[in-house]
Amino acid sequence: MTDWIGIGGLDARGATQFRVLQCIRDAGEISRTDIARALDSSPATVTAACGALLESGLICEVERAPSDTVQRGRPRIMLRINGGAFHVAGMKIARQAILVMIVDSQGEEIGTYTSPLAESQMPAEVLVGEVRKALEAACQSCNLPMTSIAGLTLGLPGFLNGSTGFMHWSSSVTERNVDFAPLFRRNLPCPTFLDNDANLVAKAEHLFGAGRGLRNFLVVTVEHGVGMGIVLDGELYRGERGCGAEFGHTKVQIEGAVCQCGQRGCLEAYVGDYAMVRDAATGRQGHGPTSIPEILEAARTGDTLCQDVLERASQFLGVALANLVNLFDPEHIVLARSRPPFGPPYPEIMLEALRRNTVQVDAPLPEITVRNLDESMWAKGAAAHGIEMVSILKIRAQGVVDAA
Ligand SMILES: [Zn+2]
Secondary structure, three states: OOOOOHHHOOOOOHHHHHHHHHHHHHHHOOOOOHHHHHHOOOOHHHHHHHHHHHOOEEEEEEEEEEOOHHOOOOOEEEEEEOOOOOOEEEEEEEEEEEEEEEEEEOEEEHHHHHEEOOOOOHHHHHHHHHHHHHHHHHHHHOOOOHHHHEEEEEEEEEEEEOOOOOOEEEOOEEOOOOEEHHHHHOOOOOEEEEEEHHHHHHHHHHHHHHOOOOOOOEEEEEEEOOOEEEOOOOOOOOOOOOOOHHHHHHHHOOOOEEEEOOOOOOOHHOOOOOHHHHHHHHHOOOOOOOOOHHHHHHHOOOOOHHHHHHHHHHHHHHHHHHHHHHHOOOOOOEEEOOOOOOOOOOOHHHHHHHHHHHHOOOOOOOEEEEEEEEEEHHHHHHHHHHHHHHHHHHHHHHHHHHHH
């Protein structure tokens, strides 16, 4: 049996249970009648699905006093997620640390933990060892036994297939083409899943942030590299091989600057942190700035090389965002970055490039939110993904019990 399943791994009955579970999760607390109404499903189908979910311990019943005169005297039986059903851990593999968040099955945060990394790039096997160490330390700091963690999702930058666990390339890993599934099975105590980190931020924004209630929006992350998560029609879009949405590696210059992926002219080879630090040091006598805050400070005090680097990055990002608007026509773009904000004149340079290059129609541009990337959003999105995957595993296991 493989742990690598998605909703596609469920049979028809399991898929109905999963839809009912999501409906209960969205509502917080809801009656069977209201679930049937919301899903346009028959009461018998909903009752059967709720029975199975109650048996697997994923949901529980609560009695509420009657809220209206029609039901006077009869308590209403409501359903909610059973927060004590299991715990999951979400992790973001960052450059200098692994960020861990442990949540319960309701998504309530139990605790967070940061496990430092000595290297920003390492062999896959070593990385999985670091993940195990981070999990152990996080459990210890939350006073939880490791056995209470029912699942773990890792967010990694790069090209990877979240439904198989196959990684084509990542800036965090020294090898290319790694099948993580057997490595996880050998080294980690619970089912472990993998997804692109920008996809997980999009998931967190959709569930908890600026994307709440939106059907079509994009999240662009700008840090060491540039990532993107696409939500279309309320669903995360992953592409056929699970490696679409590589906005950072869209080409903005023929035979342009060298990118960390090995190709030339990629967007992130101009706007990623590593590219800006590299460009700010080129053609300079003596030491140049070695970080984004130093580049910003040098530009502010009149360093023209740093000013040029910031101006060019802002222009490239504006043009690239215009391409996104032209392609997707989203309701909203969240531009999330971990670096300090670029002060004037750079945001205006970016917006001007965006306006100039967007196809003109008689409708306003999508809303664009520029915000500091709340570090916890990465791990929070990973934890939300873990809850979904563990729920699917439990629904599937209950189906096997029922069939026997
Ligand atoms: Zn690239």
